[in-house]
Amino acid sequence: MLQAHGVSYAWSQNSPMYALIDGNNFYVSCERVFDPKLEGRPVVVLSNNDGCVVARSQEVKALGVKMGVPWFQLRDLAKQHGIVAKSSNYSLYGDMSARMMAVLGRYSPEQEVYSIDECFLGMDGVPGGERAECGRRIRAQARQWLGLPVCVGFGATRTLAKLANFVAKKRPAFGGVCDLAALPPAELDALLDGIDVGEVWGVGYRGTPRLKALGLDNVKALRDADPKWLRREFSVVLERTVAELNGTPCIELEEEAPNKQQIMSSRAFGAYVYDLAGLEEAVATYVGRAAEKLRRQGSRAGAVQVYVRTNPFKEDHPQYQRGLTVPLPEPADDTRLLARAALACLRRLYKPGYAYQKAGVMLLDLSDAGHAQGALFATDRGNPALMRVMDRINACWGRGTLRLAAEGVHQGWRMRRGMMSPCYTTRWAELPVVR
DNA sequence: TCTGGGGTCCTAGGACCC
């Protein structure tokens, strides 16, 4: 919409329209592309340290396995049904994601990559009569070019496009493509009446029971509820969601991912760490990761936070958890300066006698590297040239090729990934071989 | 034996100011 002299000019004859495309069981589908034996079998992908289930194939969902279940609790069921487990391979999924986004991006000049497995496309220019066919072409092309199954949903707002995608995925009659904007009102009402309110984007597991207690148990009921009342009872966030369900866009497409406001790197250990030396190695390593992300987006950090904790699931073990934030004398992006601050933090936090299970580093108070406010008195400003060289070497030869000595060599706390597939698309040595 | 990682936004409440 163009605003001039208080008059609005519509530059497009078409009302706003969005598509949401996402990969079905994305991580599992990526594994299947390179290992067709997994096709038709129950497959799960596990979180770091092979901890819990983060992706499930259709066959696993049918067995009633929920998202986030610890893998060790599934051992019996897995044996019984021959469930195949894979450690998560983010190099593979990240690369497949980039390829998928490139293919999907061909269908619109406006694309917002929303997560590793889904993106929104601006669809204003596509006439209503052609949308469903467009969705079918997208599906066919993702399948043929990438080997990935995707579903496509169309709606007048992002919330409606998400909902349409849900319908495309769950209702076989739609054949993987759903255009909510094309449904006659009576059919739309009937459809929304049959969808649980908890499926709406932005209604979480806390909100769902509260809404149901008030009689709003399906999407139609929520759409037709009084927005002002909802705002009072719940929040402005839910009020916006309801406006979106009614076709009023409240959330714009964000094509350029804005810079992060905080950067975190944290990980549970592969084995408990008891001594300060082990924690120091881990924290130095996490700082290295976070600082790399920081420099990639051209920011500097004004403060560093470090936290450590024991295993909260071991209730009979002594528990300890603490975090500490320290401001830096002036914003920095040099790994060595950040590590110095983080390690000083850690030494204040550390208490002997505990089995530490996780540590994390957060970079806060980020500012643009080009507009840094200098400190009044001279401080160590680090060495930008050295950081550039380090980042380039690591980009070329792999993460950690050049790193701080403080990160250690042995790294006994490194995470476990016992069932990882090869990095088929990102490492020459691991290319798939065709016989 | 064994339970992920990385973000954003909003709100309430406290500290502090005049």
Add this chain to the structure above:
DNA sequence: TCTGGGGTCCTAGGACCC
């Protein structure tokens, strides 16, 4: 009896997302 009123800024925590 009765102890102001209004504003800003910061932080912690909750809720949500994938």
